[in-house]
Amino acid sequence: MADLLPKLLSFPPHPPPAKPLSDQAYDEGIREQIDVVGKLTESKLLQQTSGGEHALDVINPSLNSIPYAYILLANISAMRKANSKGVDFETLWDKMIGFLVSFDPRQIRYIGEEFSAIVDAVAGLAASNRQSYLAVAPIATALTRLDPTGSMLTTHHLTLVKLALESRNFAAATQVLDKFILYVPGVPTVTKPKFICDMNLSPVTFITDKSKLTGKFKYVDVLEYFLYSGMIYMGMRDWDKALQCLESAITYPAKENNVSKVMVDAYKKWVLVGLLLEGKLLPLPKSTSSGAAKCYHVMAKPYETIAQIFESGTASRLKSEAEFGVHIWRGDLNYGLMLHVLSAFQKFQIRGLANIYSKISIPEIVSQTTSAETGNKLPTPQAAELLIQNMITSGELHATMSTSATGPSILTFSPKGQVLTESQMQRELAGSTERILALTKEIKQTDRLLTHDKEYIKFVQKQKKHVKQGGSGDQGIGVENMDWNDAIEDEDIMGTMY
Known part of the structure; x- marks a missing residue:
């Protein structure tokens, strides 16, 4: 050597x-x-x-x-x-x-x-x-x-x-x-x-x-990356990033609307994560093709039912529906996520009180909200105080709670939400600027690659021809119309459905 x-x-x-x-x-x-x-x-x-x-x-x-x-x-x-x-x-x-x-x-x-x-x-x-x-x-x-x-x-x-x-x-x-x-x-x-x-x-x-x-x-490898990334963020309770990753999977181009099993799995999780973030069934992203949307609605019907009950139903009905479909959630490996949804129901009820009250006593909160985990109201004001304090500490609720020796504790909602300090604001701005500059550079490269792609050029020419023949230039084009996606090989698409 x-x-x-x-x-x-x-x-x-x-x-x-x-x-x-x-x-x-x-x-x-x-x-x-x-x-x-x-x-x-x-x-x-x-x-x-x-x-x-x-x-x-x-x-x-x-x-x-x-x-x-x-x-x-x-x-x-x-x-x-x-x-x-x-x-x-x-x-x-x-x-x-x-x-x-x-x-x-x-x-x-x-x-x-x-x-x-x-x-x-x-x-x-x-x-x-x-x-x-x-x-x-x-x-x-x-x-x-x-x-x-x-x-x-x-x-x-x-x-x-x-x-x-x-x-x-x-x-x-x-x-x-x-x-x-x-x-x-x-x-x-x-x-x-x-x-x-x-x-x-x-x-x-x-x-x-x-x-x-x-x-x-292979086609499925890309989908799995986004699905697994979303699951990692779910494990970290970072619902916002989880939703972004799952969205990348459910909107990924699919040939002739052949949504794969991975895409359906991602959609089911996307529905539940959307509940944890917004408390309602979110509309599908605009880039989702109409054919894919139809498949999702059919294959994930039990999940959409849960979302609808979460948004406008009662705690007891949500609990009952979740228990009825437990074999579905377990089979899809979404049982743990469903438990988070049940836990979040009362938290959204508490946050919703801010639309009605500026201040409210803890006993009133107990009387006006119900747990979907048990189907009952919280047993004591102390249990409600603990739940609310944990929500405030975790940033889920922008409010303050004051105690009194002679009366019940009072929750005061913050009208402005979370307030960042000047240093926090500066860090947020600096981080956003850095990400924008990096993305701008890569997007320019992406645009150049796309405009030189032969299949994409054929697609654009086809659209121009359609306009000349009297068609609309703005069709809200879905993936099913993009001929340039035909380059995806059939054997790379997982056709397994539920």
């Missing part, structure tokens, strides 16, 4: 030259290095240094990601073969994690297959040892390093959400899930970049199935 180290560490130059390498020089240098390292046998990559050290202890993964990745994979292979020349399991695990959180994102673009193999190894080893939670944070960090915009969906995203759901390590995945997905692999009109080391490139140009930084996607 001693004679190999100079070759392995020859690129990129360190310390960096005063004048940074051009993209062309960088591209040539790194390809030469990969050509050298890629020809080394596993036995050579496993050799120790002259001082008896493992190469993984000598090479810095953040400076020399290419040779480190190859040596790491050689050790992973040795472990699977029970080859004693590799490092022990605990050391190897630490090295794999260290690599994922520190690799050079510029270098990694050139070794997509090796990067993906390391991600898969981390996920597989964690799952096989029933410690999936250990893999969530490093894989999330790796995806963020690979694509700081987070706008490109990869097969590793799907691995991430599955691990997070399996281990209930939700928070560690949100650095990836919080990003807006704008692209999926397989965009046909992407122009191949001259040098993939150009750090100004959009992720859609270098994260492709050909670069091996992601695997190939």
